[in-house]
Amino acid sequence: MKIFLDTANIQDIGRYAYLIDGVTTNPSLLAREEGGNNLEGFIKKITSLINGPISVEVINQQFDGIINEARRISSIAPNIVVKIPMTPEGIRATSLLSKEGIQTNVTLIFSPNQAYLAAKAGATYVSIFVGRLDDIGHEGMEVVKNTLEIFKKQQCQSQVIVASIRHPIHVCDAATYGAHVVTIPPGVLDLMYNHPLTDIGLTRFLNDWKRASNAQ
Numbered sequence: 308m309k310i311f312l313d314t315a316n317i318q319d320i321g322r323y324a325y326l327i328d329g330v331t332t333n334p335s336l337l338a339r340e341e342g343g344n345n346l347e348g349f350i351k352k353i354t355s356l357i358n359g360p361i362s363v364e365v366i367n368q369q370f371d372g373i374i375n376e377a378r379r380i381s382s383i384a385p386n387i388v389v390k391i392p393m394t395p396e397g398i399r400a401t402s403l404l405s406k407e408g409i410q411t412n413v414t415l416i417f418s419p420n421q422a423y424l425a426a427k428a429g430a431t432y433v434s435i436f437v438g439r440l441d442d443i444g445h446e447g448m449e450v451v452k453n454t455l456e457i458f459k460k461q462q463c464q465s466q467v468i469v470a471s472i473r474h475p476i477h478v479c480d481a482a483t484y485g486a487h488v489v490t491i492p493p494g495v496l497d498l499m500y501n502h503p504l505t506d507i508g509l510t511r512f513l514n515d516w517k518r519a520s521n522a523q
């Protein structure tokens with residue numbers, strides 16, 4: 308399973324550049340960053356740190372607007388993936404863009420049927436928002452599980468990105484179900500390194516070693 312970082316924060320991308328396979332941004336994440344409104348300049352900064360896929364979302368919602376914006380965004384760097392919302396106009400645009408060889412990530416997917424339509428249109432990635440489903444009392448991971456099963460049976464080529472990650476258990480579940488990609492916010496990735504027994508074990512090893520060295 309590939310790990311993407313779900314952020315537009317340059318410091319976080321830099322500190323995890325050794326580990327991650329790509330980055331996903333969205334308008335909310337970019338709006339939080341200083342200079343994030345200068346899209347081209349900001350994305351170039353990210354591409355200087357990461358060779359893997361970097362998702363950047365369109366703002367236009369109508370077919371022609373999406374197509375023009377997607378072509379412009381994808382020309383910024385060869386590793387740009389254009390994020391397109393799961394709407395009828397967005398899916399129509401995805402179909403044309405995929406024929407043009409532009410990589411797409413259909414976003415705001417909340418059901419296996421939406422994921423299937425995006426895959427039929429030739430999306431490179433489909434992003435399922437598990438946290439937002441959990442937030443309203445649905446089982447986000449069930450959508451991931453069912454979508455993966457459908458994609459396997461129907462031989463869909465799109466890769467499933469598990470997005471809207473809230474905690475490390477989401478990541479573990481995504482890997483267990485065989486998701487292609489998980490996109491993780493930096494704070495959740497930080498938490499994945501931790502276990503109290505690791506800290507206790509390390510302290511014990513170091514204390515034992517100090518005692519043995521002092522006894523010499």
Ligand code: G3P
Nearest residue numbers: 313333438439470471472
């Ligand atoms: O990048 C899309 C997605 O991961 C957003 O997550 O936390 O805003 O639901 P969240």
